[in-house]
Amino acid sequence: MGKKIPKKNKLSKKLGKQREKTIFQAENSLPLQLYNAGKMNDAVKAADEELIKNPNAPTALYVSGLVSLRYNQLLKASDFFIRAIKVKPKFADAHIKLGYVYDIIGQKQDAVKFLERALSIKANDLEALNNLAKIYYELGDYENVVAVSSKSIKVNKNNPSTYTNLACGLLNVGKLEEAEDACKKALRLDKNYAPAYKNLGAIYQNIGAVEDSIVYFRKSLDLEPDYPTFASILMNMNYLSNISQKEIYHESIHCNELLKYSPQEKEITNTNNANKENIIKIGYISSDFCEHSVSYFFEPVINSHDRKKFKVYCYSNVQNADHVTLRIEQASDGWHNISGMADQNVVDLIKGDGIDILIDLAGHTLGSRLSVFVQRPAPVQVTWLGYPNTTGLDAIDYRLTDAIADPVDEEDKLYSEQLIRLAKGFLCYQPAPDSPKISQPPCQKNGYITFGSFNNCLKVTTEVIQLWAQILNSVQNARLILKSKLFNNLGAKERYKKLFEDNGVAIDRIELLSRLPAKNDHLSLYNKIDIGLDPFPYNGTTTTFEALWMGVPVLTLRGKRHSGRVGASIMHHTGLVELVAETQEEYKELAISLAHDVGRLIKLKAELRERLKKSSLMNSQQFTRILEETYRKIHKHKAQNKMD
Numbered sequence: 001m002g003k004k005i006p007k008k009n010k011l012s013k014k015l016g017k018q019r020e021k022t023i024f025q026a027e028n029s030l031p032l033q034l035y036n037a038g039k040m041n042d043a044v045k046a047a048d049e050e051l052i053k054n055p056n057a058p059t060a061l062y063v064s065g066l067v068s069l070r071y072n073q074l075l076k077a078s079d080f081f082i083r084a085i086k087v088k089p090k091f092a093d094a095h096i097k098l099g100y101v102y103d104i105i106g107q108k109q110d111a112v113k114f115l116e117r118a119l120s121i122k123a124n125d126l127e128a129l130n131n132l133a134k135i136y137y138e139l140g141d142y143e144n145v146v147a148v149s150s151k152s153i154k155v156n157k158n159n160p161s162t163y164t165n166l167a168c169g170l171l172n173v174g175k176l177e178e179a180e181d182a183c184k185k186a187l188r189l190d191k192n193y194a195p196a197y198k199n200l201g202a203i204y205q206n207i208g209a210v211e212d213s214i215v216y217f218r219k220s221l222d223l224e225p226d227y228p229t230f231a232s233i234l235m236n237m238n239y240l241s242n243i244s245q246k247e248i249y250h251e252s253i254h255c256n257e258l259l260k261y262s263p264q265e266k267e268i269t270n271t272n273n274a275n276k277e278n279i280i281k282i283g284y285i286s287s288d289f290c291e292h293s294v295s296y297f298f299e300p301v302i303n304s305h306d307r308k309k310f311k312v313y314c315y316s317n318v319q320n321a322d323h324v325t326l327r328i329e330q331a332s333d334g335w336h337n338i339s340g341m342a343d344q345n346v347v348d349l350i351k352g353d354g355i356d357i358l359i360d361l362a363g364h365t366l367g368s369r370l371s372v373f374v375q376r377p378a379p380v381q382v383t384w385l386g387y388p389n390t391t392g393l394d395a396i397d398y399r400l401t402d403a404i405a406d407p408v409d410e411e412d413k414l415y416s417e418q419l420i421r422l423a424k425g426f427l428c429y430q431p432a433p434d435s436p437k438i439s440q441p442p443c444q445k446n447g448y449i450t451f452g453s454f455n456n457c458l459k460v461t462t463e464v465i466q467l468w469a470q471i472l473n474s475v476q477n478a479r480l481i482l483k484s485k486l487f488n489n490l491g492a493k494e495r496y497k498k499l500f501e502d503n504g505v506a507i508d509r510i511e512l513l514s515r516l517p518a519k520n521d522h523l524s525l526y527n528k529i530d531i532g533l534d535p536f537p538y539n540g541t542t543t544t545f546e547a548l549w550m551g552v553p554v555l556t557l558r559g560k561r562h563s564g565r566v567g568a569s570i571m572h573h574t575g576l577v578e579l580v581a582e583t584q585e586e587y588k589e590l591a592i593s594l595a596h597d598v599g600r601l602i603k604l605k606a607e608l609r610e611r612l613k614k615s616s617l618m619n620s621q622q623f624t625r626i627l628e629e630t631y632r633k634i635h636k637h638k639a640q641n642k643m644d
Helices: 008-027 028-034 039-052 056-071 074-087 091-106 109-119 126-138 142-155 159-173 176-189 192-203 210-223 225-236 245-252 292-300 323-331 341-354 462-474 489-504 519-527 540-551 564-572 584-595 599-614 620-636
Strands: 281-286 308-316 332-335 357-360 380-383 400-403 418-421 451-455 479-483 509-512 530-535 552-556
Touching: 028 039, 028 056, 039 056, 056 074, 056 091, 074 091, 074 418, 091 109, 091 126, 109 126, 126 142, 126 159, 142 159, 159 176, 159 192, 176 192, 176 489, 192 210, 192 225, 210 225, 225 245, 281 292, 281 341, 281 620, 292 323, 292 540, 292 620, 308 323, 308 341, 357 620, 380 620, 400 620, 451 462, 451 519, 451 552, 462 479, 462 489, 462 584, 479 519, 489 509, 530 540, 540 552, 540 564, 540 599, 552 564, 552 584
Parallel strands: 281 308, 281 357, 308 332, 357 380, 380 400, 400 418, 451 479, 451 530, 479 509, 530 552
Antiparallel strands: none
């Protein structure tokens, strides 16, 4: 008989102890020690030697993954981490790093999966918790951001980043006071912690306190240069009338430093001769190829492009695609989802497509990819539509506008781009195909006038409220309906109620509404309004079109920069120049006069939709032909600094 075989459970136990010992030794192995000491070459050499002896040595595989990750070799790194996990399924650190890799390449759900697995093994790992909170935030799962960040704080109460992660989650579930408290706790731990100031800027922005938000954003930027914070400052500057276009321009050009890139060769050689026979390749980049205002003006253009002369490529930075995303994808000749993609990869993609003219549709708004434009992936680069001011970037050649929004020669020097003024306006609107019917003016039934504005309430500044309060107090029993997504927050609602009360308006005359679930519910709400009030110095755009489409006249005040002259541009191209005021006093008089002329309100209600339909602002074929002629011209004259 042979040697007696130990019982299975004893053998398993014995092997288990040997494995634990091996793992312990591996975790303290030379490759990891060298890596932690920053000796990359030595770590690689030691890991390679160990893998020659044992191709399945988990820590050697892990270190090889870390080194690959250090040199941005993401696929190679992920392969090493996956191999390490196969050998050692409960290797928490390998799960964490693999989650990190998937996060970088934009596979957020996979990143969540591996981080959650890591936490099932190593429940209190702060790196895993903080990375998971960050990814949940990017996915819009704010409840989980709060839950994971709260757990991080229980693990370590002395880490300011966990409090700012918590603040981000709380901010987005509408708990602003708690979010502010979390930021202050972070600052008590580190008074120079930039993300806490950045979050405070966002908190004050979310209650409409624009001036205060800028103060906090600047504190953050002074401590830690960061483009998104800088972009928030620029955007908020457009809301304030005490800030000039000159100030915004000088602020904007600093973005060249924040987004600077120094390639060996900036100029792109274009082999397309741009004559009438050649097809020009156009590329549009946007984070708003979805149910967003930008798409209301972009869709009619992409659907009207002449495909015999132009090929249209879309580079979508949309995080949550929807039915509009699908429509735009189907309308494009080339579609690329660049959400989560590294800038260099996007640049290579655009160059590979041979794009002749690259158009930015976001400017300094959320989801912008201006960092791609600074690398000059196309010979001609343009900004249009999504942002109401200059980008400040040397890499953007042209900005599309019109002569009403930007009068000729008035402020051309205060734009880094060359302004191109389109003959029939710079906007082309596409309303919802199943828009609700228009009702009679509500004043006929109510016996009083209802004013309204459905703009982002950041545009409704204290200066705007003062003027609107004067109008309300001059029109007996008049009401005002305001609608903004910020009003889903109690703090924002209370702040605006108090601002109106401080200006002598009883709060029962003001109705504050937040976002409605369906588009048609939103449009139907215009049937409760007699007269639309356009904010200033940052006018409405989509809201003005929607109001006119629903038969509601909109009074606008011509401002001193593009954002304050969009209303005038819309009224000019719709033949409604009588609704444009040149001063605040004239704006007030127009509102009072129209409120007392019910006959005129009835007439306007009946004819505005048809008037808008017949205007150049809804003639997509005409608009797109003008746009295409402009594209052809700037492509032909790309080496010139001015248009003929």
